[in-house]
Amino acid sequence: MHAPEVYPDGGPRIGVYVCHCGLNIAGKVDVHEVVEFAKTLPFVVVAREYKFMCSEPGQELIRQDIEEFKLNRVIVASCSPLLHEATFRRVLERSGQNPFFFQMANIREHVSWVTEDPRQATEKAKSLVAAAVRRVIFHEPLERRRVPVKDRVLVVGGGIAGIHAALTLADAGKHVYLVEREPTIGGHMAYFDKTFPTLDCAACILTPKMSAVAAHPNITLWTYSEVTRVEGFVGNFRVQVRRKPRYVNEELCIGCLQCIDACVYKDARFPDEFNLGLGKRKPIYIPFPQATPRVVLIDPETCIWFKTGKCKRTCLEACERKAIDFEQQERIEEIEVGAIILATGFKTFDARRIPEYGYGKYPNVYTALEVERLVNAAGPTGGEVRLRDGRIPKRVGIIHCVGSRDERFNRYCSRVCCMYSLKLAHLIKERTGAEVYNFYIDMRTPGKGYEEFYDRLLQEGVHFIRGRVAEITDWAITPEEEGKLILRVEDTMIGVVRRIPVDMVVLAVGLEPQPDADEVRRMFNIFCSKEGFFLERHPKLAPVSTFTDGIFLAGACQGPKDIPDSVAQAGAAAAEALALIDKGYVELEPNTAYIVEELCSGCKTCIGLCPYNAISFDEGKAVAVINEALCKGCGTCVAACPSGAARQHLFEDVQIFQEIEGVLAYV
Amino acid sequence: MTYLYFPGCSLKGTGRAYEESLLAVFRALGIPLVELADWNCCGATTYMSIDEHQSCALAARNLALAEQQSPTAGGTAQLIAPCSACYLVLLKAQRCLASAGPLSQGILHALQEAGYRYQGRVRIRHPLDVLVNDVGLKEIARHVRQPLRGLRVACYYGCQIVRPFASFDHPHYPTTMDELVRTLGAEPVDWPLKSHCCGGSLTGTIPEVGLRLNYLLLHEAQRRGADVVITVCPLCQFNLEAYQDQIRRRYPTLAPMPVLYFTQLMGMAMGLPARELGLQRLMVPMEKLAVASVRGESHARA
Numbered sequence: 001m002h003a004p005e006v007y008p009d010g011g012p013r014i015g016v017y018v019c020h021c022g023l024n025i026a027g028k029v030d031v032h033e034v035v036e037f038a039k040t041l042p043f044v045v046v047a048r049e050y051k052f053m054c055s056e057p058g059q060e061l062i063r064q065d066i067e068e069f070k071l072n073r074v075i076v077a078s079c080s081p082l083l084h085e086a087t088f089r090r091v092l093e094r095s096g097q098n099p100f101f102f103q104m105a106n107i108r109e110h111v112s113w114v115t116e117d118p119r120q121a122t123e124k125a126k127s128l129v130a131a132a133v134r135r136v137i138f139h140e141p142l143e144r145r146r147v148p149v150k151d152r153v154l155v156v157g158g159g160i161a162g163i164h165a166a167l168t169l170a171d172a173g174k175h176v177y178l179v180e181r182e183p184t185i186g187g188h189m190a191y192f193d194k195t196f197p198t199l200d201c202a203a204c205i206l207t208p209k210m211s212a213v214a215a216h217p218n219i220t221l222w223t224y225s226e227v228t229r230v231e232g233f234v235g236n237f238r239v240q241v242r243r244k245p246r247y248v249n250e251e252l253c254i255g256c257l258q259c260i261d262a263c264v265y266k267d268a269r270f271p272d273e274f275n276l277g278l279g280k281r282k283p284i285y286i287p288f289p290q291a292t293p294r295v296v297l298i299d300p301e302t303c304i305w306f307k308t309g310k311c312k313r314t315c316l317e318a319c320e321r322k323a324i325d326f327e328q329q330e331r332i333e334e335i336e337v338g339a340i341i342l343a344t345g346f347k348t349f350d351a352r353r354i355p356e357y358g359y360g361k362y363p364n365v366y367t368a369l370e371v372e373r374l375v376n377a378a379g380p381t382g383g384e385v386r387l388r389d390g391r392i393p394k395r396v397g398i399i400h401c402v403g404s405r406d407e408r409f410n411r412y413c414s415r416v417c418c419m420y421s422l423k424l425a426h427l428i429k430e431r432t433g434a435e436v437y438n439f440y441i442d443m444r445t446p447g448k449g450y451e452e453f454y455d456r457l458l459q460e461g462v463h464f465i466r467g468r469v470a471e472i473t474d475w476a477i478t479p480e481e482e483g484k485l486i487l488r489v490e491d492t493m494i495g496v497v498r499r500i501p502v503d504m505v506v507l508a509v510g511l512e513p514q515p516d517a518d519e520v521r522r523m524f525n526i527f528c529s530k531e532g533f534f535l536e537r538h539p540k541l542a543p544v545s546t547f548t549d550g551i552f553l554a555g556a557c558q559g560p561k562d563i564p565d566s567v568a569q570a571g572a573a574a575a576e577a578l579a580l581i582d583k584g585y586v587e588l589e590p591n592t593a594y595i596v597e598e599l600c601s602g603c604k605t606c607i608g609l610c611p612y613n614a615i616s617f618d619e620g621k622a623v624a625v626i627n628e629a630l631c632k633g634c635g636t637c638v639a640a641c642p643s644g645a646a647r648q649h650l651f652e653d654v655q656i657f658q659e660i661e662g663v664l665a666y667v
Numbered sequence: 668m669t670y671l672y673f674p675g676c677s678l679k680g681t682g683r684a685y686e687e688s689l690l691a692v693f694r695a696l697g698i699p700l701v702e703l704a705d706w707n708c709c710g711a712t713t714y715m716s717i718d719e720h721q722s723c724a725l726a727a728r729n730l731a732l733a734e735q736q737s738p739t740a741g742g743t744a745q746l747i748a749p750c751s752a753c754y755l756v757l758l759k760a761q762r763c764l765a766s767a768g769p770l771s772q773g774i775l776h777a778l779q780e781a782g783y784r785y786q787g788r789v790r791i792r793h794p795l796d797v798l799v800n801d802v803g804l805k806e807i808a809r810h811v812r813q814p815l816r817g818l819r820v821a822c823y824y825g826c827q828i829v830r831p832f833a834s835f836d837h838p839h840y841p842t843t844m845d846e847l848v849r850t851l852g853a854e855p856v857d858w859p860l861k862s863h864c865c866g867g868s869l870t871g872t873i874p875e876v877g878l879r880l881n882y883l884l885l886h887e888a889q890r891r892g893a894d895v896v897i898t899v900c901p902l903c904q905f906n907l908e909a910y911q912d913q914i915r916r917r918y919p920t921l922a923p924m925p926v927l928y929f930t931q932l933m934g935m936a937m938g939l940p941a942r943e944l945g946l947q948r949l950m951v952p953m954e955k956l957a958v959a960s961v962r963g964e965s966h967a968r969a
Contacts, residue, residue: 355837355839355840356839356840470839471839471859473859473860474859475859475860475887477883477887
């Protein structure tokens with residue numbers, strides 16, 4: 001084998017380090033055998049094993065060897081490069097070596113964790129080490145580029161997580177764009193009357209934060225708006241936001257609500273989205289009194305003017321500020337930001353998917369979110385728990401885990417339902433004096449003050465029946481059951497099938513990803529986990545980062561979460577975003593593509609293919625030109641170029657072929 | 668499409684009316700049914716609990732025969748099993764054979780010893796599934812001669828055609844038959860017990876349990892204003908119909924309730940002669956429709 005000619009100083013001198021990773025690797029791979037094998041490979045000067053290569057002593061080992069053996073190439077056979085490639089590149093850097101004279105062989109995720117047979121695992125590890133050695137010989141010194149970052153942050157989603165992240169950044173002096181799809185910020189928390197376990201008033205802790213957002217000089221708030229396009233890269237994102245017309249000029253409306261009084265509809269008669277259809281609104285409305293911004297909007301689906309073109313439009317006259325604008329069009333805003341925080345939240349499980357629970361069929365079967373509105377002092381019943389026919393329920397059943405921990409729907413625990421069920425049980429009992437039955441699989445109350453709250457409910461005399469309810473029907477077999485909803489359930493504590501007649505059923509629906517989570521993740525170029533929630537970079541050590549630099553996660557879009565956890569994560573995401581933009585620049589990986597001008601035929605094939613618009617055409621030279629600041633190193637142009645003119649640092653043909661040959665030659 | 672037909676023991680015995688009406692309806696719709704030649708016992712649900720190996724082997728032989736006699740040579744055979752127990756046992760055996768476990772190996776070996784082989788090219792179908800999903804409600808509506816206006820029907824699915832496999836309807840809240848009944852011009856009643864247990868063989872072994880379950884079903888159907896209960900299974904039909912006298916001895920409020928196979932009701936709506944549908948075998952006669960059905964008979968003769 002020939003070394004590349006760039007090394008007149010005697011050629012490559014390679015050190016190979018095989019990590020045990022405790023027993024993660026050594027439990028399956030015969031590490032010693034891999035080391036002995038590595039010693040036989042060309043240009044390998046030293047090969048060693050160590051319990052934890054990533055630890056300080058492990059790194060020190062490499063540093064000493066670089067000095068002692070004059071190493072100019074290093075291989076570490078351990079975990080995924082996602083985890084520790086940066087760690088080991090730093091070791092080379094600190095030893096005065098170019099950090100790209102390094103290659104990692106992943107013998108944990110690709111070998112020991114997925115291979116049953118120790119023999120086969122050891123052989124595969126050896127072949128990957130051979131491949132890495134062959135490849136690293138052909139590595140070239142590369143330089144990281146520094147690119148300035150934009151000083152602004154985009155926060156997508158105006159629930160409690162987005163609000164908290166936006167305020168944290170704005171208070172730190174950074175400009176924030178907060179984009180919310182609905183006409184108001186507040187998210188799900190705005191629906192709630194009380195929060196567990198302290199039973200403090202949700203509005204009292206949320207609405208001050210909402211108005212702080214509206215008033216903050218560093219926050220640009222765009223509600224009723226959606227992000228439609230995202231381009232660029234960490235530090236330099238270009239984002240397009242579509243602002244839907246609300247037919248009311250936000251700058252002029254002061255929220256006096258006189259237009260609503262003046263509407264030709266004297267009574268509110270259309271289902272009110274914010275009250276989940278339990279209340280009514282007019283075509284011109286404000287979602288709820290504390291909505292932020294305090295600006296009305298017109299729903300063209302129900303407004304007579306939009307539907308027929310004939311209406312006295314009494315609202316126009318009523319508005320002294322002349323804020324109503326029936327001609328308003330949607331607006332497109334273009335912004336540039338350095339970092340993005342996604343806080344797009346969740347949706348609740350659709351209870352209709354479990355027809356045996358009769359939601360939508362029996363009017364007295366409610367979802368928990370609907371009951372949140374019923375117990376809310378600002379809700380459609382003013383906080384009284386009344387059934388649709390006006391009766392006050394005497395017996396209420398709360399079914400836990402609806403759509404959660406269920407192989408048919410979602411296997412995961414939604415984390416918040418046990419606690420919100422306890423809260424609703426308490427509130428219903430307090431307001432109605434009803435007997436309340438909780439049907440649970442396991443009570444899950446880990447959290448500060450949570451178990452104590454459960455104890456309190458037990459003391460209050462709320463009933464707890466351990467068993468998953470099989471069905472809810474109006475099938476009465478005794479006079480006492482007439483006119484009631486009957487829950488059939490196996491009480492697993494006493495091993496008996498019971499029939500519990502109630503007046504009202506509350507379905508504790510679980511939390512699911514937003515229906516458009518997959519489109520959103522494509523737009524922001526991030527991943528989703530199996531369940532469809534946005535995937536964090538590392539579940540423990542990078543819980544708010546994503547695999548796309550500069551894009552962070554907060555709240556339930558990453559997985560089911562309660563308010564304290566959402567807020568904590570929002571703070572973390574804000575801090576990460578701040579750390580990124582405050583530094584003023586980002587270093588970009590040098591694994592970008594470049595054009596060998598002598599080979600380029602000027603066919604322009606690559607230009608249309610580049611997903612990042614990084615390639616332009618130099619008409620004078622008639623060749624393609626790649627903007628390295630925009631190139632993400634995806635390799636699309638390299639693969640497509642018919643003349644082999646498009647190449648990529650760290651993925652040169654010779655490097656890839658040597659790597660393949662390394663595997664094949666060994667096998 | 669030509670379907671293979673696996674009658675099982677019931678449709679040649681207590682469930683003869685099911686076979687008669689099923690064949691009549693398929694004939695009237697112009698869909699060929701070919702009885703599986705040399706079929707044997709399906710393997711039976713209870714047998715499966717006692718000797719899984721032998722029970723599965725019996726079912727597997729039927730599957731091998733179906734594959735061999737497939738009307739589309741080399742293609743997948745569509746095998747209709749009207750009895751819920753046969754339907755379930757055949758499905759269970761098929762699942763077992765598709766797995767690579769020792770049970771499956773043993774049975775494939777046994778088949779081989781007897782000169783059979785089975786490669787998984789059989790689709791086991793319930794006639795309700797075939798009629799609603801293959802033939803389609805539109806086509807059925809085209810054949811309705813005497814819409815069953817004003818008739819209130821409790822559609823009884825029982826447990827076995829929807830659980831555990833639920834291949835064509837919801838496991839706890841099936842609706843296929845309700846839609847079929849609407850197509851026939853009748854009105855399905857909202858009857859939450861439609862996939863509850865009929866007692867199975869408990870009516871014979873522990874009557875106080877079996878009879879009570881049947882009472883609950885019939886009583887609730889009656890309370891909801893049903894004129895007739897229709898079933899998809901010969902055991903359900905037998906339990907619900909034949910024990911009504913005994914049930915009444917324990918629960919005197921129970922009024923007589925006719926219990927028909929869904930194919931009998933279809934045949935009536937399609938104007939087929941009562942005798943072809945086995946209606947004369949009913950123990951609780953279907954008074955409300957007697958007039959219509961007689962008219963249908965004379966119409967057919969003319």
